[in-house]
Each structure stands twice: as structure tokens, then as C-alpha cells.
Amino acid sequence: MSVSAGRWFALAVLAVCAPAHADWQMNLSPGATAMTRQVWDLHTAMLVICALTAGGVVAVMAWSIVRHRKSRGARPADFHESIGIEIAWTVLPFLVLAAIAIPAASTLVTLYDTDNADVTIQVTGHQWLWEYRYPEAGVHFYSRLADSSRAAELGIDGAAPDQLAHYLRDVDKPLVVPVHAKIKLEITSADVIHSWWVPALGGKKDAIPGRVNKKWFRADTVGTYRGQCAELCGRGHAFMPIVVKVVSKADYLAWLQQQGGQGPAAADLPDAPADFDALARRDTLNREQAMTLGKHVYKTLCAACHQRDGAGLDAAGYPALTGSDVATGPIAEHIRQVIYGKNAMPAFGGQLSNAEIAAVVTYERNALGNSVGDQATTADVEGQR
Amino acid sequence: MSARNRLSRWLWLANHKDAGAAYLVLAAAMFLVGSSLSLVIRSELFAPGIQVVDPAVYNQLVTLHGLIMIFGGIMAAFVGFANMMLPAMLGAPGLWAKRASGPVFWMLPVAFALLLVTPFIGGAPQTGWTMYPPLIMQTGPALPVFIGAVCLTTVSGFASSANILATIVRCRAPGMAMLRMPLFAWTWVVTAFLIMAVMPVLAGTMLMLGADRFLGTGFFGGPDGSALLYQHLFWTFGHPEVYIMVLPAFGLVSTIIPSFARKRLFGYSSMVYATLSIGLLSFIVWSHHMFTTGQPLAAELFFMFSTMIISVPTGVKVFNWVATMWRGAMTFEAPMLFATAFVVMFMIGGFSGLMSSLAPVDFQYHDTYFVVAHFHYVLVPGSIFSMVAALYYWMPKWTGVMYSEALARIHFWWSMVTINLLFFPMHFLGLAGMPRRIADYTTQFTDFNQVISIAAGAFFAGQLIFVFNMARSLARRGPAAPARPWEGARGLEWTLASPWPRETFATPPRIAPEELAKPD
Ligand code: HEM
Ligand SMILES: [Cu+2]
Ligand SMILES: [Cu+2]
Numbered sequence: 001m002s003v004s005a006g007r008w009f010a011l012a013v014l015a016v017c018a019p020a021h022a023d024w025q026m027n028l029s030p031g032a033t034a035m036t037r038q039v040w041d042l043h044t045a046m047l048v049i050c051a052l053t054a055g056g057v058v059a060v061m062a063w064s065i066v067r068h069r070k071s072r073g074a075r076p077a078d079f080h081e082s083i084g085i086e087i088a089w090t091v092l093p094f095l096v097l098a099a100i101a102i103p104a105a106s107t108l109v110t111l112y113d114t115d116n117a118d119v120t121i122q123v124t125g126h127q128w129l130w131e132y133r134y135p136e137a138g139v140h141f142y143s144r145l146a147d148s149s150r151a152a153e154l155g156i157d158g159a160a161p162d163q164l165a166h167y168l169r170d171v172d173k174p175l176v177v178p179v180h181a182k183i184k185l186e187i188t189s190a191d192v193i194h195s196w197w198v199p200a201l202g203g204k205k206d207a208i209p210g211r212v213n214k215k216w217f218r219a220d221t222v223g224t225y226r227g228q229c230a231e232l233c234g235r236g237h238a239f240m241p242i243v244v245k246v247v248s249k250a251d252y253l254a255w256l257q258q259q260g261g262q263g264p265a266a267a268d269l270p271d272a273p274a275d276f277d278a279l280a281r282r283d284t285l286n287r288e289q290a291m292t293l294g295k296h297v298y299k300t301l302c303a304a305c306h307q308r309d310g311a312g313l314d315a316a317g318y319p320a321l322t323g324s325d326v327a328t329g330p331i332a333e334h335i336r337q338v339i340y341g342k343n344a345m346p347a348f349g350g351q352l353s354n355a356e357i358a359a360v361v362t363y364e365r366n367a368l369g370n371s372v373g374d375q376a377t378t379a380d381v382e383g384q385r
Numbered sequence: 386m387s388a389r390n391r392l393s394r395w396l397w398l399a400n401h402k403d404a405g406a407a408y409l410v411l412a413a414a415m416f417l418v419g420s421s422l423s424l425v426i427r428s429e430l431f432a433p434g435i436q437v438v439d440p441a442v443y444n445q446l447v448t449l450h451g452l453i454m455i456f457g458g459i460m461a462a463f464v465g466f467a468n469m470m471l472p473a474m475l476g477a478p479g480l481w482a483k484r485a486s487g488p489v490f491w492m493l494p495v496a497f498a499l500l501l502v503t504p505f506i507g508g509a510p511q512t513g514w515t516m517y518p519p520l521i522m523q524t525g526p527a528l529p530v531f532i533g534a535v536c537l538t539t540v541s542g543f544a545s546s547a548n549i550l551a552t553i554v555r556c557r558a559p560g561m562a563m564l565r566m567p568l569f570a571w572t573w574v575v576t577a578f579l580i581m582a583v584m585p586v587l588a589g590t591m592l593m594l595g596a597d598r599f600l601g602t603g604f605f606g607g608p609d610g611s612a613l614l615y616q617h618l619f620w621t622f623g624h625p626e627v628y629i630m631v632l633p634a635f636g637l638v639s640t641i642i643p644s645f646a647r648k649r650l651f652g653y654s655s656m657v658y659a660t661l662s663i664g665l666l667s668f669i670v671w672s673h674h675m676f677t678t679g680q681p682l683a684a685e686l687f688f689m690f691s692t693m694i695i696s697v698p699t700g701v702k703v704f705n706w707v708a709t710m711w712r713g714a715m716t717f718e719a720p721m722l723f724a725t726a727f728v729v730m731f732m733i734g735g736f737s738g739l740m741s742s743l744a745p746v747d748f749q750y751h752d753t754y755f756v757v758a759h760f761h762y763v764l765v766p767g768s769i770f771s772m773v774a775a776l777y778y779w780m781p782k783w784t785g786v787m788y789s790e791a792l793a794r795i796h797f798w799w800s801m802v803t804i805n806l807l808f809f810p811m812h813f814l815g816l817a818g819m820p821r822r823i824a825d826y827t828t829q830f831t832d833f834n835q836v837i838s839i840a841a842g843a844f845f846a847g848q849l850i851f852v853f854n855m856a857r858s859l860a861r862r863g864p865a866a867p868a869r870p871w872e873g874a875r876g877l878e879w880t881l882a883s884p885w886p887r888e889t890f891a892t893p894p895r896i897a898p899e900e901l902a903k904p905d
Contacts, residue, residue: 024817024829024830024832024833025813025816025817025818025829026812026813026816026817026833027813027816027817028749028816029817038745039745039746039748039749042743042745042746043740043743043746043749046739046740046743046746047740050736050739050740053736054732054733054736057703057704057707057732058729060707060711061707061710061725061728061729064707064710064711064712064713064715065710065715065717065725068646068710068711068712068713068714068715069714069715069716070647070714070715070716071716074712074713074714074715075714076646076647076648076712076713076714076873077648077711077712077713078648079651079712080648080649080650080651080652080653080709081651081652081653081654082652082708085708086652086655086701089700089701089704090697090701093696093697093700094694094697097693097694097696097697100743101689101690101693101743104689104743104744104745104746105686105689107745108682108685108686108689108744108745109682111745111748112682112685152434153434153435153825154435155434160434161432161433161434161827161828162433162828164828166827167433167827167828168433168825168826168827169827191519192517192519192520192523193517193519193520193612195677195752197820199749199818202748203677203745203746203747203748203749203751204677204748204749204751204752205677205679205748206677206678206679208612208613208678208679209519209606209612210606210611210612211611211612211613211679213678213679214679227818228820228823229820230677230751230752230753230820231752232444232447232511232512232513232517232520232821232822233520234441234444234511234520234523235439235440235441235444235511236440237440237444237822237823237824238440238820238823238824238825238826239440239825
């Protein structure tokens with residue numbers, strides 16, 4: 001069933017079903033990380049492929065059911081084989097599947113790359129609660145189902161699930177992590193198998209006694225994300241939720257301190273990645289924006305010849321930019337050369353926006369060992385076009 | 386017949402029709418028990434909060450529902466159809482080892498009785514039908530009884546399959562070449578092979594669990610063992626098992642659709658090859674049930690690709706059925722209605738399986754209601770609908786009377802509506818993040834769960850129409866059935882009178898070419 005048909009179905013169902021709960025959801029959510037969005041894209045692509053194929057098969061079948069009926073005077077045909085068709089419908093699905101297997105494999109490879117994490121947290125499943133340890137910061141605590149949920153489950157003092165905003169999805173002490181940082185979880189169990197799962201932060205990973213499974217995520221929005229144990233672990237399986245609070249770098253460091261842990265230096269935690277496309281479209285750039293965007297442009301285009309550190313490659317005839325005449329000389333000449341190129345250097349005027357050219361020029365004059373101090377503006381660039 | 390003769394008739398089940406009937410009655414009883422358990426599950430899940438059963442009991446219900454439905458319902462029913470129909474379809478007087486049927490059959494009621502007493506002797510395992518350690522080690526005194534029961538079913542399954550395979554290979558009437566026989570026989574060749582390959586694995590794994598418990602070995606825990614080893618062993622059995630539960634259904638549907646399209650099965654040979662390749666491939670995909678266990682990247686990729694590949698021959702089968710219908714002259718009596726529904730709804734289950742084959746996406750789907758929806762689509766409107774179709778198809782042959790077509794139509798449409806209301810919303814719940822095997826859930830999931838629970842009751846109630854219709858036939862009420870009640874039906878069974886005599890094909894029949902599934 002296609003997504004929209006599914007939605008109509010659900011609406012019809014919900015129409016007869018009271019009281020409807022406001023926050024119901026019927027599809028995978030794209031989540032709060034770049035990886036969950038990639039997974040969502042795969043899910044959607046496969047769903048569409050399946051829906052189209054199913055639609056095609058059902059359409060042919062429906063046509064046949066309507067037209068090829070004995071009651072309409074149909075006489076049975078005699079064919080019962082066709083090598084061509086049979087090869088086609090074996091090979092075609094194979095090709096379609098190969099086409100989706102490739103991006104799926106590459107997503108999987110990325111998900112398996114737990115190197116270079118900013119924060120490592122050890123997660124241990126217990127019957128029936130989660131234990132978290134931040135080995136670098138020296139913070140350690142247990143996270144249990146909130147008392148309010150327990151009371152509602154048992155109906156103590158008239159408490160009921162509907163009165164709670166997060167029945168069975170609330171804990172006494174949530175896991176706290178900084179936004180934008182790569183968080184690595186080292187997951188294991190103290191007793192039976194559990195599985196750590198917060199859908200908005202990525203898929204589940206089993207907590208298996210005697211084994212440490214690794215998983216990572218990098219949340220790009222501050223917020224509270226909820227999930228629960230996903231592997232049957234006995235009587236309390238439905239009652240070991242997971243709550244993750246994604247907070248700003250400053251809040252995270254404050255929280256660590258409050259927990260009696262030592263935080264990393266603030267500089268060791270990454271900042272929000274810049275939105276380079278938005279910067280490239282701007283009419284004006286402040287110094288910081290120019291340097292951020294300039295570094296990005298330099299790394300993607302210029303560093304191939306002039307090298308990452310600006311040292312150039314003499315043997316190949318690529319001049320150094322560190323201390324070079326152009327990069328420390330008159331700024332107009334510098335801009336001109338980026339727009340129009342010179343000898344072996346290509347012209348970048350066509351592929352870069354004014355902001356990008358201004359930014360990369362500013363960057364080259366104030367980084368890579370240079371410190372001229374001036375800054376190119378988008379107007380300077382426009383003036384030379 | 387004297388009491389003594391009657392006793393030995395039902396003890397040995399030497400007549401293949403008696404044996405078939407015994408299996409089918411057992412399966413019907415187990416379907417009733419298993420669905421009653423699921424109705425308790427569904428009433429607990431009607432609303433958030435714990436109302437009906439303690440979570441510890443809930444978990445036991447999940448375990449027993451799964452095992453009873455799989456071993457007692459689906460597998461027993463398919464063995465029943467094989468006993469009942471294969472000798473008649475192949476022109477044999479009975480099974481290869483006639484008197485083996487009885488002892489092999491009677492192990493099953495014993496096994497299921499043992500399974501069903503476990504809740505009363507300290508509690509059944511709270512693990513679900515997958516029985517994972519270390520959790521299963523927390524089961525009380527019932528554990529050895531439980532292990533014994535599972536082992537008994539494996540022994541019975543192995544022996545009955547050996548007998549069926551031998552019958553197909555050795556007992557066919559002259560002229561019934563392997564590549565001419567009905568597809569139901571072919572699918573049983575592969576099924577029997579799968580059963581004989583994996584039942585010993587399951588039995589061995591269960592015995593290792595027992596050894597860990599009683600002999601202090603540490604296969605699945607402790608310094609030398611690993612909980613993951615169990616999962617690998619279990620799914621080495623478990624994945625072929627899912628094809629064991631569906632290949633015979635392919636056979637039934639491939640027999641029924643041509644009958645009502647009045648046209649031969651499209652691509653008979655490719656159907657046979659697809660069945661064989663599914664059988665072989667089913668041994669190299671097991672770890673797609675373990676994508677989230679943290680196995681190495683290379684293994685993850687291998688099992689993702691192999692799983693995607695197995696969907697190709699499965700797709701070929703669906704295309705072949707549609708091509709069989711194409712330009713036929715179709716009528717839609719009850720067997721055809723259910724066979725057609727099978728094709729569409731099995732396909733839905735197949736597609737959700739294909740979606741789950743993408744490992745990085747399965748990290749989201751795994752162990753949620755999305756998977757519960759997946760396997761229920763392939764098993765209930767899949768396997769079970771094929772059996773319902775087959776019962777409508779052959780009941781006139783067995784009883785000599787026609788069932789009520791009007792009631793059958795009501796049964797069909799009622800089932801179609803309620804079963805989709807029952808299982809389709811499970812996809813939504815799973816995608817929204819509801820894990821499976823939970824006794825209680827957060828309020829966000831309430832609406833769909835209520836729809837599902839009501840639909841479950843309605844679907845169950847609708848099956849009473851079917852039970853009544855079949856009971857009516859068994860009581861010989863209804864218009865007399867001709868020898869060949871379906872105009873387009875081919876096959877040796879239709880050359881017999883209705884009701885068929887107790888002994889058939891004592892001497893091999895002469896086979897007219899038009900009765901063969903593939904004449905040239
Ligand atoms: C009236 C029809 C049925 C209903 C309402 C129903 C409902 C359910 C429910 C609620 C669960 C538990 C889900 C969970 O929390 O994991 C379940 C599990 C299961 N069902 Fe059914 N079911 C039905 C028929 C069947 C049939 C015919 C089969 C045939 C094989 C079957 C096989 C299973 C299996 C294998 C499981 C998994 C058990 C486990 O997790 O160990 N069900 N079913
Ligand atoms: Cu759990
Ligand atoms: Cu599988």
C-alpha cells in the first residue's frame with residue numbers, strides 16, 4: 001500500500017476510534033541525525049519500489065480478474081511458458097535490487113565506523129534498567145522507569161496512563177549528551193540480552209552479556225528523545241525506557257560538572273557544522289563567515305594543487321601560497337586570478353559565487369601562514385567580473 | 386469393526402486418509418488453542434496499563450502462541466495435507482512406510498500436551514518462540530519438560546518428512562514422472578528436505594540448552610560460551626523453517642489457481658527451479674534475523690545481499706501465478722477466492738520482508754510490530770489461507786457433498802476485511818517505534834492497538850462460519866458432489882469417486898495425459 005493510501009486508511013480507521021490520541025504516527029520518522037535521514041531515504045525508496053511493483057502486479061491481476069472470466073465468455077488461452085518473459089522478470093528485479101543494495105551498503109559502512117568519537121559512553125543493560133558510565137569524565141549512574149509511570153501502570157491512587165505525557169517513556173535520570181558531537185556507545189549487558197533503541201537517534205543495537213557492541217550517533221538538534229529496550233528480556237521488558245537529552249555544549253559541560261565529573265575542554269567538542277550553501281548565497285560576509293566558507297572552498301578546490309597547508313608542490317609546478325606575491329600582494333590582483341585563472345590554474349569565476357570567491361581570497365590572505373589582515377568583499381568580486 | 390480393530394486403525398494410522406485426518410484434526414485443535422492465546426494477548430494490548438495478565442504470564446503466552454501455531458498448527462496441517470493427498474495425487478495406495486504414520490503422529494499430541502502444562506509447573510519460558518538464552522535459563526522446573534516437548538516435535542517432523550519424501554520418490558504410479566507431478570508434490574520434496582536438514586539442528590540446540598542447565602556445560606554462556614552461538618544455531622534451523630511453513634502453501638496455490646483459470650500453470654519448470662533455489666538459498670540467509678547483534682560488517686553485508694537475492698525466485702512465483710490467471714477463463718468459487726487473496730497478501734508480506742533485508746533500515750524495523758506484521762502476513766493470509774483454499778477444494782472429494790458456497794463467500798469477505806484491519810496497522814505501530822513482545826505500551830500507540838484488538842476478535846469470530854460450513858460437509862449435509870466438482874481441475878484424485886473410497890489405487894492407475902500437471 002502506498003503511503004498516501006495508508007494515510008487514508010488510517011484516517012478512516014481513526015474516525016471510528018475514540019478517543020484518538022494526538023501524537024500518533026504511522027511512518028518511520030526521519031529522526032534527528034544525518035544518518036537517520038539517510039536510513040529514512042532508503043526506507044522510502046524501498047517502500048516506493050515495493051508499492052509500485054505491488055501496484056503493477058495487482059493491476060494486471062485485477063484486469064485479468066475482470067476480463068478473463070468464464071462468465072464473460074472468456075475461453076482459456078493455451079500458452080503456459082515464455083522464456084523471454086521469464087528471463088525478463090528474473091533479471092529486472094535483480095537489477096533493481098542491485099541498485100538499492102549499493103547505497104544501503106554504503107550507509108551500513110558509515111554506521112559501522114565508530115572511530116574518532118568525541119564522547120564515549122558505556123551502556124549496560126540490566127533486568128530492568130540501564131546503567132550509563134562516562135569513563136573520560138568519571139560520571140556514572142543508573143536510569144530507571146519514572147515512578148509516575150509505575151503508579152499509572154498499577155493504577156495506584158487513581159493514576160492512569162492517559163494522565164501522563166510520556167507513559168512508560170520517562171526515566172528518573174536521562175542520558176545527557178552534547179549536540180553535534182559524535183557519541184559512541186559501548187553496549188553490553190549484565191544479565192540477559194537487551195537492546196538499546198532510540199528511533200530518532202538511529203537503529204537498535206543489542207546488549208549481549210560477555211560482548212561489547214559499538215554504535216554511534218551525532219544529533220544535530222537539541223531536544224529530548226525517547227525509546228525503550230527492544231529485545232525481550234523478561235517480565236520488565238516493557239518497563240525499561242531510554243531517554244536521551246541532547247543539550248548544547250555549554251549545558252553539557254555544566255551538567256558534567258554538576259555530576260561531579262571533569263569535562264573535556266570545551267574546544268574538544270565540535271561546533272555546529274556551517275551551512276556552506278547558505279553562506280555561499282550571502283551578499284555580505286563577516287570575517288568569521290568568510291574564514292569558515294573560505295576554508296571550505298580552499299579544501300575542496302584549491303588544496304588539490306596548492307596543498308592543504310598552502311606549501312604548494314614545486315615538483316609539479318604548483319606554487320606555494322604561504323608568503324606568495326599574489327596572496328600577500330594587492331588584493332585586486334588576487335581576486336582577478338581566482339576569477340580568470342592563470343597558465344595552469346583554471347578560472348573559477350564560473351563555478352564559484354561572489355561570496356565564495358571573496359571568502360577564499362580572504363582565507364588565503366589570513367591563513368596558511370599569511371596574515372595580511374585585509375578582507376575581500378562580494379562587491380570587490382562583482383566589480384571585476 | 387471391532388473395538389480392537391478400531392484401536393489398531395487409529396493407533397497405526399496405516400491408511401493414509403486416516404493419517405491425514407488425524408493430522409488435520411490435531412492442527413485444527415492447535416489453531417484453536419493458539420488463537421485463543423493470541424486473543425488473551427490482544428485483550429491485554431487493548432489499552433495501555435496492565436489489565437488482564439501479569440507481564441510474566443504475557444510473555445509465556447507469547448512463547449506458547451508462537452510455538453503452538455508453528456509446530457502444532459501450520460506444520461501439522463501441511464503434513465496432514467501431504468498424508469491425505471499426495472498418495473492420491475501420485476497414484477499410490479498409501480505412504481511408503483504405512484504403519485510408521487501412527488507412532489510418528491502420536492508423538493505430537495504428547496508434545497503439545499507437555500508444552501501446555503509448562504505454565505502450571507513453574508511457568509513456560511518467557512522468551513517467545515525463539516527461546517534465547519540467557520533468558521530461557523531463568524525458566525523454572527518446567528524447562529526440561531519444555532525441551533523434551535520441542536525435541537519430540539522435531540523427531541516427529543523428521544520422521545514424517547522422511548516418509549513423505551520416500552513416498553514421492555518411490556511410490557508414484559507409472560507415467561507420473563517427477564517433472565510431470567503436481568507442484569504440491571514438488572514443494573513437499575523441498576520441504577521434506579529442509580525439515581530433515583534442520584530438525585536435528587533444533588533438537589541439538591535444545592539439548593545443548595539442557596546440558597548448560599543440568600550438566601554445567603557452558604555452550605551459551607560463561608567464559609567459553611556465547612549467547613550469540615545459540616542465535617546462529619537457532620536461525621540455522623529458523624530461517625529454513627519459515628520456508629517449511631510456506632513452500633507447501635505455494636504448492637497448494639499452484640494446484641488450485643490453474644483449476645479455476647481452466648488453464649495450465651504458467652512456467653511449471655521455472656516454478657520447480659524457483660522452489661529448489663529457495664530451498665537452497667534458505668540456508669545462507671539466517672543471519673538476517675541477527676542484524677542488530679553487532680556481527681562483523683562483512684557478515685552483515687553478506688546476509689543482506691543473500692536475503693535480497695532470495696526474494697527474486699519468490700517474485701518469480703508470484704509473476705507465474707498472475708500469468709496463469711492471464712487470459713484464462715476464471716470462475717471464483719471459494720478455493721479460488723482464497724488462492725487469489727493468498728497471492729496478493731503473501732506479496733505484501735514478501736515486500737515487508739524485502740524492506741527488512743536492508744540491514745541499516747532493519748536496525749529500525751527489527752523487533753518491532755513491523756516484523757510482527759511481516760510474518761503474520763506471510764503466515765496467516767499466506768500459509769493459512771492456502772489451507773483454507775485447499776479444504777474448500779478437496780472437502781467435496783473427501784465427504785461427497787458440496788459445502789455452502791454462500792456461506793463460503795461471507796466467510797471470505799469477512800476474513801479479508803478483518804484480517805487486514807488486524808495485521809496492516811501493525812506496520813504503522815512498528816514504524817512508529819512500538820517494540821514487539823511488550824505487555825504494555827505508551828499512550829501514543831493506543832489507537833491502532835484498539836483497532837487491531839477489535840479486528841482480532843472479529844476475524845476469529847468469522848472463522849466460526851468456516852467451521853460450521855466444514856462441519857456441515859463432514860456431517861454429509863449438502864448437495865452431492867460429482868467426482869470432479871471443479872470443471873478445470875486436473876489430477877488423479879479427481880478420477881476417484883466422491884466421496885473417495887477408503888482404499889484407493891491399490892493397483893496403479895493408467896494416467897491420462899490431461900491429468901498431469903505438465904503433459905509434455
Ligand atoms: C487470530 C490470529 C492471530 C492473532 C490475533 C495473533 C496475534 C499475535 C500477537 C499479538 C503476537 C505477539 C506479538 C509480540 O508482542 O511479539 C503474536 C506473535 C506471534 N504469532 Fe500470532 N496471531 C495470530 C495468528 C498467528 C498464526 C496463524 C501464526 C502462525 C504461525 C502466528 C504466529 C506467530 C508467531 C510466530 C509469533 C511470534 C511469537 C514470539 O514472539 O515468540 N500467529 N501473534
Ligand atoms: Cu528488554
Ligand atoms: Cu529469515
